[in-house]
Amino acid sequence: MIKLTCGATDCVHNSRELCTARSIHVGGIATESSEGTQCDTFSPKGVKNAFNSLGNMNLTGEFKQLFTKEDIKMSPGIGCSAEKCVFNEKRICSASDVRIEGLGADSSEATNCSAFRMN
Numbered sequence: 001m002i003k004l005t006c007g008a009t010d011c012v013h014n015s016r017e018l019c020t021a022r023s024i025h026v027g028g029i030a031t032e033s034s035e036g037t038q039c040d041t042f043s044p045k046g047v048k049n050a051f052n053s054l055g056n057m058n059l060t061g062e063f064k065q066l067f068t069k070e071d072i073k074m075s076p077g078i079g080c081s082a083e084k085c086v087f088n089e090k091r092i093c094s095a096s097d098v099r100i101e102g103l104g105a106d107s108s109e110a111t112n113c114s115a116f117r118m119n
């Protein structure tokens with residue numbers, strides 16, 4: 001199970017630095033560094049986006065974690081176009097521990113995947 005944490009706390013999917021989305025997509029085709037990646041699923045907090053995000057919400061994982069306070073139970077699937085990353089396997093992320101950075105981010109472009117490693 002991928003452990004995904006996220007510092008983009010202004011994203012509608014962010015709950016205490018965990019991602020409540022069922023799946024995310026990381027962009028960064030042809031990039032050779034973490035800075036060239038971004039979480040395309042980022043969506044700024046707001047009433048409209050909160051409503052729109054419900055369709056991509058990992059409700060089961062979220063509730064499990066709230067009730068058990070154990071290890072990460074949420075496991076969003078991660079699609080990724082950063083093909084030069086060593087963890088990219090046919091556009092699916094195979095890393096066990098992924099951290100999206102983006103403190104204060106107000107757009108996808110201000111986020112990045114710090115787990116990127118050049119192939």
Ligand code: SF4
Pocket residue numbers: 005006007008011012013014015018019020021024039040041042043100102111
């Ligand atoms: S920026 Fe991406 S990884 Fe972070 S909470 Fe939002 S959707 Fe999830």
Ligand code: SF4
Pocket residue numbers: 026037078079080081082085086087088089092093094095098113114115116117
């Ligand atoms: S670790 Fe690599 S493959 Fe996984 S999401 Fe980040 S950039 Fe994409």
